[in-house]
Amino acid sequence: MTEDLKVAVQRRGDAAILYTKGYINNLGGEEIANRAYELMDDGVRMLLLNLRETKIVNSIGISILIEVIEKMAERDGKIAFCCLTPVIQKTFQIMGLAQYAQIFTDEENAVRELNLTASA
Amino acid sequence: MTEDLKVAVQRRGDAAILYTKGYINNLGGEEIANRAYELMDDGVRMLLLNLRETKIVNSIGISILIEVIEKMAERDGKIAFCCLTPVIQKTFQIMGLAQYAQIFTDEENAVRELNLTASA
Amino acid sequence: MTEAVERQMELTLPMIEDIEIAVVKTASDLARELGMSGDQIDEIAHAVVEACINAREHACCDDQRIYLRFAGTSSDEGKPKLEIWVTDHGRGFDPETAKAHRQHRSPGSPRKRGWGLQIMEAHMDRVDIESGPSGTTIHMVKYGERRER
Amino acid sequence: MTEAVERQMELTLPMIEDIEIAVVKTASDLARELGMSGDQIDEIAHAVVEACINAREHACCDDQRIYLRFAGTSSDEGKPKLEIWVTDHGRGFDPETAKAHRQHRSPGSPRKRGWGLQIMEAHMDRVDIESGPSGTTIHMVKYGERRER
């Protein structure tokens, strides 16, 4: 029952990886959004969300992530995801999120494909 | 319902202040104990637990804190508390914890009385 | 030969934030006992979450409770099956209208809300809605894989 | 003149980790509606937590549920009053034996467990235990302060 979302950030030059742990509900979505907006204000234009430790999401939380993707697109930036459980990936597909953001199976692939520079 | 305990530590020389946020149940108590034991292994002999952001505790969590107090006493160290809600303070009294650990109303008082040196 | 398993559970929960986590936990435990796979358990979890947040967000009722019923069966003969009823005593809604106004993937402007029912349907094998002025019941069914031996 | 308030609530909750937080939330909302003070609400919260963790830890029953009943009243005439029943269908226990083995503050060796019943009694105005082979009910009563006007 204790499922407070925890967020950790790893900055990599102009990019960043954001790690989530726990339930992405409305509060969790807002927590991610706030961290993402801070990073965007700080110049980050490539943000990888690693959801490895998130096992459950709801449609309100994901709709907030869609807003973040839109805000990032407005600034010519990009958001990508990795390490989704099959069911979260399916939920992303239902909600059309898979159209606006790249989804990678693991972080290694994402880092290579997105050309994320080493930790700055 | 999301009440995962969060712990933050501020090291002050040979002393430390540990801030808790959330419900101190068995898991919360163990989280505090683990952090306290790390600090003790690292030489800390004076530990102030600031429970300002904890509004609820249970008897299992508190019994774990009693163990921590005992372990610290074995090493000739001391644990103190501050910023308890009146009801948590009452619970500490019922469980006899108030006999083995000093309790301060606020951090300022605790820092002065315990002579906690500035952040190292 | 494995035993036939039958599970029934009824709960009455307060409509408070994150109460769906308690429902997920209960549903997952049941589904696991019935021998469902991890992904199936996850799908059930995501469906009940949406049913519960709809009850909490849209029911708008004085009776601040969500009524859950679970019925599961599993045997050598057939696939394991878990049925879940999520009921509120709220104001109800017209499922047809809600479905007509449902959001679609419109490139460039994914809409903010309106995905709950679609998520339930995508993750479950059957979803029926009974709704009227005295409340709503979402009835969902999930079949597992036939057990291997 | 303030209105008389009467509140009733029954819940059936799964015996899962931290479910007591849902009970605390429900009890706190009720107590607040009855006009109890912040400290009184906190005392009720700490008492129901202990009752719930005892049910979860000690009941050892197949029926993995906790049954809650709340009844609150508040009026100009008297003090607000909140009654809470916490029931499990577990194996029961003998309260007299449990109380006899209760831990005391023994200097130098505070014991690990055995504080739950004492905490309930210290925080509530009345605690009655009914327990037998088919389960346990803890009945607790808390009176608030008479409302100031």
Ligand SMILES: Nc1ncnc2c1ncn2[C@@H]1O[C@H](COP(=O)(O)OP(=O)(O)O)[C@@H](O)[C@H]1O
């Ligand atoms: N339990 C309910 N009680 C009343 N109305 C509901 C309920 N569940 C769903 N609805 C109505 O159906 C609509 C569609 O629901 P849904 O697909 O879950 O999307 P969302 O909840 O994001 O709006 C809701 O906006 C609401 O008007």
Ligand SMILES: Nc1ncnc2c1ncn2[C@@H]1O[C@H](COP(=O)(O)OP(=O)(O)O)[C@@H](O)[C@H]1O
């Ligand atoms: N709901 C219950 N069902 C069965 N036994 C119980 C229940 N509640 C309490 N007990 C018994 O009473 C004892 C004392 O309870 P308590 O004072 O809360 O201390 P603790 O739970 O820390 O042991 C427990 O150890 C247990 O044996």
